Amino acid sequence: MNIGFISLGCPKNTIDTEIMIAILKKKGYRIVNEAARADMVIINTCGFINDAKEEAIETIIEMGSLKEEGIIKYIIATGCLAQRYGQELLDEMPELDAVVGISSFLRIDEVVKMLTSGEKKRIIEVMPPTEFFIEKGDRFLTTPPGTAYLKIAEGCNNRCSYCAIPLIRGNLRSKSLKDIEEEARILVEDKGVKELVIIAQDTAAYGVDIYGESRLPQVIDILASFKGLEWIRLMYLHPRHIDEKIIDKIGNTEKVIPYLDIPVQHFATPILKRMNRQHDGDYLKEIIDRLRAAKPGLVLRTTVMVGFPGEKEDDFQKLYDFIGEVEFDWLGCFAFNPEEDTAAYTMPEQVPDEVKKKRVDEIMRLQKKITRKKNITRVNKKEKILVTSRLDKNLYAGRGYFQAPEVDGVTLIKSEKSLVQGEFTEVILKGVRGYDMIGVTLD
CATH class of the missing domain: 3.40.50.12160 (Methylthiotransferase, N-terminal domain)
Structure with a gap:
């Protein structure tokens, strides 16, 4: 069949x-x-x-x-x-x-x-959902050669007022360090993976359910020990769980590339409170400053939500100004949608759909300018690019450390020589096209 x-x-x-x-x-x-x-x-x-x-x-x-x-x-x-x-x-x-x-x-x-x-x-x-957990299992990789996702936990203990994930996937259930090591070994040593993208509902909270504190630093140590692995990419870090140990480990581990995905959702403290994010806007600035100090050249991706119940024009303006000040390299913006059985579903002061759309458009116009400016700064620089696919006779697609799979742009590579998918190549970046970079291989 x-x-x-x-x-x-x-x-x-x-x-x-x-x-x-x-x-x-x-x-x-x-x-x-x-x-x-x-x-x-x-x-x-x-x-x-x-x-x-x-x-x-x-x-x-x-x-x-x-x-x-x-x-x-x-x-x-x-x-x-x-x-x-x-x-x-x-x-x-x-x-x-x-x-x-x-x-x-x-x-x-x-x-x-x-x-x-x-x-x-x-x-x-x-x-x-509380009755299952995938301890381990063989996988048939569907990602481009050289890259694989590694899920280190299932479920989530955060109770963000807009989110139905805990209802669907249950509370946080962390994999054991032993199982993570075993799965990573198969991916790196048997399947030739060069880049592991570490994911969970809240990656920074890994281990809290077992050990009472985050053990993400220990996960990083385990992964960094594999000789064939070159890039460790961390995604989905809730800012509330990014502590000093995590910051130090990210800063001091060469294989952890200078790229982090930290969904901040908003900046205005009243909205963060209604979202039950358990921190204020100033905390976000502090965490970002500390991470940038620890990891020079850090590329940041985030997600924000507009039109949350009670979001006034002043709240939106604070978010807009925050994005303009911090200048995330990559950003996704979503309009709030009320999810049944969540706390925000019946919250008063719902924002009209036309206002939500207007705010999404404003944020994305701003972000498009920021991302283009960031990409232009990379022009004429030499970068190590992971080749992901062949598009034409002398044209390939790949990603630099500054580009996560699927959600960010790609690097289009012009090359007179044949390139191997799943391997790295040195590229001089020559230009920007939309969200993508254009480069040529070194002779």
Whole structure:
């Protein structure tokens, strides 16, 4: 049987998809890249915000059309949307043959077998999120050569008032240091990974549930010991959990590249308080200053949210001015969407949609200028670029340390010599095109 995967949402979902692919390949199923060639399509959904939910629903409907035409026979929904809505999703979407939550996807082979054998016609497999944790599992990497994500924890103990993630993925559950080391060894030594992108819902909080304090510095020490690993990239660090030990370890570990993803969400203290971020605006400035002092040339990515209930023009202006002052290299801006069962869902002083859109546009216009200015400063500099794909005869795509996979720009590389995907090459950056850099290889 041919099985196709559609993985939506964040890198955490990417890892779950890679594990499911490995499970099914071991059972003899053939994995295909195109839905039109598949007998079954598994859609790993995201359910974090409304746009993600809509994308998941539209994808299910699109695959349902192929099913009606007789091109595919089965459709399974997995991931966050499946976990959150379970039976409701199965009832409302007749296109689906099975709904498998993130608490149950390790049984994906059993679900596939039950469907294809005719044992069951429709299946629901969802457990409470607190009842599962993936200690370890083989993965079939879907990322470009040389790069892999490494998830060090599941769930989240933060209770940001707008966020449904703890409802979907449960409380923080950290992997053991031993399991992290074992998974990293397989990725680096067996699969040739040069860059590990460290992720969790809150990477800085790793280990708090086990040890009572963050053990991210110990994770960094373990990863830095692998000879074949050149880049350690840290993503999703909640600013409240970035302490002096983490700052020192980042600053003193060469393999931790000078790039951090720190979602700040807002700067105005009244809004941060309503968001339950558990710090004020001044704290953000202090943390950023300390990190920049510890890691010269630090590249920062962040995420901000506008239109949160009670956000007045003055609050928005403070956020706008903060972004202009700090000058993040990369920034994503989202309009607040009320998520059911969260504290912010019923908060008073909801902001009109047209005001939200206007504020998103203002932030992104500002950020586009900042990012362009930052990229222009890199022109005529020599950089080590990880080659990720070949685009044409003498044209490749890659990323510098200042570009995270998927969310940032890329570096377009002109080269007369053949380059190897998954390996590094020295490049002189010659120009900027949109969010991307243009470079040429050294002779």
